[in-house]
Amino acid sequence: xxxxxxxxxxxxxxxxxxxxxxxxxxxxxxxxxxxxxxxxxxxxxxxxxxxxxxxxxxxxxxxxxxxxxxxxxxxxxxxxxxxxxxxxxxxxxxxxxxxxxxxxxxxxxxxxxxxxxxxxxxxxxxxxxxxxxxxxxxxxxxxxxxxxxxxxxxxxxxxxxxxxxxxxxxxxxxxxxxxxxxxxxxxxxxxxxxxxxxxxxxxxxxxxxxxxxxxxxxxxxxxxxxxxxxxxxxxxxxxxxxxxxxxxxxxxxxxxxxxxxxxxxxxxxxxxxxxxxxxxxxxxxxxxxxxx
Amino acid sequence: xxxxxxxxxxxxxxxxxxxxxxxxxxxxxxxxxxxxxxxxxxxxxxxxxxxxxxxxxxxxxxxxxxxxxxxxxxxxxxxxxxxxxxxxxxxxxxxxxxxxxxxxxxxxxxxxxxxxxxxxxxxxxxxxxxxxxxxxxxxxxxxxxxxxxxxxxxxxxxxxxxxxxxxxxxxxxxxxxxxxxxxxxxxxxxxxxxxxxxxxxxxxxxxxxxxxxxxxxxxxxxxxxxxxxxxxxxxxxxxxxxxxxxxxxxxxxxxxxxxxxxxxxxxxxxxxxxxxxxxxxxxxxxxxxxxxxxxxxxxxxxxxxxxxxxxxxxx
Numbered sequence: 001x002x003x004x005x006x007x008x009x010x011x012x013x014x015x016x017x018x019x020x021x022x023x024x025x026x027x028x029x030x031x032x033x034x035x036x037x038x039x040x041x042x043x044x045x046x047x048x049x050x051x052x053x054x055x056x057x058x059x060x061x062x063x064x065x066x067x068x069x070x071x072x073x074x075x076x077x078x079x080x081x082x083x084x085x086x087x088x089x090x091x092x093x094x095x096x097x098x099x100x101x102x103x104x105x106x107x108x109x110x111x112x113x114x115x116x117x118x119x120x121x122x123x124x125x126x127x128x129x130x131x132x133x134x135x136x137x138x139x140x141x142x143x144x145x146x147x148x149x150x151x152x153x154x155x156x157x158x159x160x161x162x163x164x165x166x167x168x169x170x171x172x173x174x175x176x177x178x179x180x181x182x183x184x185x186x187x188x189x190x191x192x193x194x195x196x197x198x199x200x201x202x203x204x205x206x207x208x209x210x211x212x213x214x215x216x217x218x219x220x221x222x223x224x225x226x227x228x229x230x231x232x233x234x235x236x237x238x239x240x241x242x243x244x245x246x247x248x249x250x251x252x253x254x255x256x257x258x259x260x261x262x263x264x265x266x267x268x269x270x271x272x273x274x275x276x277x278x279x280x281x282x283x284x285x286x287x288x289x290x291x292x
Numbered sequence: 293x294x295x296x297x298x299x300x301x302x303x304x305x306x307x308x309x310x311x312x313x314x315x316x317x318x319x320x321x322x323x324x325x326x327x328x329x330x331x332x333x334x335x336x337x338x339x340x341x342x343x344x345x346x347x348x349x350x351x352x353x354x355x356x357x358x359x360x361x362x363x364x365x366x367x368x369x370x371x372x373x374x375x376x377x378x379x380x381x382x383x384x385x386x387x388x389x390x391x392x393x394x395x396x397x398x399x400x401x402x403x404x405x406x407x408x409x410x411x412x413x414x415x416x417x418x419x420x421x422x423x424x425x426x427x428x429x430x431x432x433x434x435x436x437x438x439x440x441x442x443x444x445x446x447x448x449x450x451x452x453x454x455x456x457x458x459x460x461x462x463x464x465x466x467x468x469x470x471x472x473x474x475x476x477x478x479x480x481x482x483x484x485x486x487x488x489x490x491x492x493x494x495x496x497x498x499x500x501x502x503x504x505x506x507x508x509x510x511x512x513x514x515x516x517x518x519x520x521x522x523x524x525x526x527x528x529x530x531x532x533x534x535x536x537x538x539x540x541x542x543x544x545x546x547x548x549x550x551x552x553x554x555x556x557x558x559x560x561x562x563x564x565x566x567x568x569x570x571x572x573x574x575x576x577x578x579x580x581x582x583x584x585x586x587x588x589x590x591x592x593x594x595x596x597x598x599x600x601x602x603x604x605x606x607x
Contacts, residue, residue, distance in 0.1 A: 103516040
């Protein structure tokens with residue numbers, strides 16, 4: 001193999017290593033952007049609310065989806081990398097190699113006095129060519145800095161999602177505004193799962209359920225039973241107060257995470273804070289309700 | 293030998309231009325193209341008005357290259373045998389026998405002046421010698437000496453009583469060289485040189501063998517694939533549908549551009565063909581091979597303008 005070809009091969013591998021590094025940095029940067037976005041818009045919450053069957057743990061979806069998007073977009077951005085004419089790239093940066101390099105390379109299998117002289121000349125000129133000059137270190141460093149900053153931001157957001165995440169209600173409102181689905185008087189949506197601040201009031205007024213919410217609500221003159229049955233869908237069923245026969249429908253397990261989505265440690269730990277008497281009362285209540 | 297010729301090629305060309313420049317004022321491009329045609333082992337057609345030193349240029353080149361030079365003034369009554377030579381009866385020791393007397397075509401550099409004034413039959417004899425590099429008289433074939441170069445001239449004016457060369461025969465000339473009037477400064481220098489008693493002398497720069505070596509070296513000059521593709525694209529574009537071109541160039545034009553570009557690169561001291569060489573040689577190679585439509589002639593367009601447009605559209 002000609003000397004200039006060996007040098008060219010070495011240079012080529014150096015340039016492609018840098019291109020791979022640029023690709024990876026782009027993946028990291030795009031992943032960070034999307035993952036942060038998913039945390040901010042509470043994607044995990046909406047995935048939990050979906051009625052579609054998801055065969056794996058929902059909390060894995062945002063990072064995996066962000067990674068896939070990162071890799072996909074970075075691939076699209078770098079799809080022409082392998083088609084880059086390296087010789088033209090080198091010739092562009094080193095004008096003394098203009099037309100000489102590709103001529104020597106295109107005629108690499110031939111040999112004559114003139115061509116051999118050209119190959120020697122190209123080989124000599126390649127000594128001063130470096131991959132760092134072709135794909136500048138500055139570009140690489142700036143991409144590295146951007147990727148690190150974005151990644152650090154993502155880590156910060158992921159550790160304190162409550163601080164940075166947009167409240168679910170706000171997103172819903174924005175969604176409704178966009179879709180024009182603004183609900184008016186009498187049709188307001190109700191937080192049947194209860195608010196965390198009400199949890200400790202369970203049973204205080206005697207008429208409430210275990211979450212401190214009234215069992216019966218009067219909406220548009222009708223008494224609606226708001227009782228939630230464990231294992232009964234993920235929300236509630238509207239029925240007349242006098243209706244005693246419950247129609248159980250096979251559904252997904254009661255999503256405890258929804259209860260816990262507005263508190264830091266979830267509903268389970270709240271229940272665990274109750275006194276033994278309260279726990280027995282709750283248990284008894286749940287057993288009695290389940291037999292109805 | 294090739295190695296020595298190659299390493300000294302820069303010096304050779306510099307000395308050649310210096311020597312020719314002692315006699316010929318200006319016309320640098322025409323001299324370059326004549327030398328290119330010689331290096332490509334091909335022929336050239338020169339078109340210029342009378343009095344622009346066509347004969348002087350070519351005779352000077354032949355002296356600098358140490359090659360045998362002959363001139364044929366073409367006229368309508370010029371016979372093929374006047375060019376090729378003929379058998380004459382000779383008395384040798386009381387016996388009469390035929391002896392072949394070679395014509396002016398038996399030289400290294402032949403100037404066929406006003407070739408379009410010769411009859412088609414004579415033109416054919418000349419063009420056959422150009423193509424085959426040999427002459428057949430009677431039943432015998434005589435090879436021509438190497439290198440063999442024909443520089444034919446045409447006068448663009450006074451077309452009365454001429455036999456314009458058919459397109460197929462024009463295709464055999466590698467280049468069509470245009471010689472233009474000198475600039476005022478050059479004309480002043482011409483007057484100064486040729487109104488005195490001193491006749492400029494030209495020294496031999498290289499030998500016949502070195503010319504043959506240069507012809508071999510020309511074909512060794514490497515060319516990159518994309519530059520070669522550019523030359524081919526230019527030729528292919530002359531064949532496409534166009535309101536300006538009636539007939540496009542043949543594959544001989546593609547060979548011609550690349551070969552001429554190689555010779556130009558060697559002459560310029562480069563060991564590779566540049567895109568600049570292709571662009572420079574596309575005009576003399578194509579201008580006699582591209583036939584313009586009546587519409588373009590009506591608009592006053594020249595072949596060079598059409599070639600220029602084609603080159604602008606080729607990447």
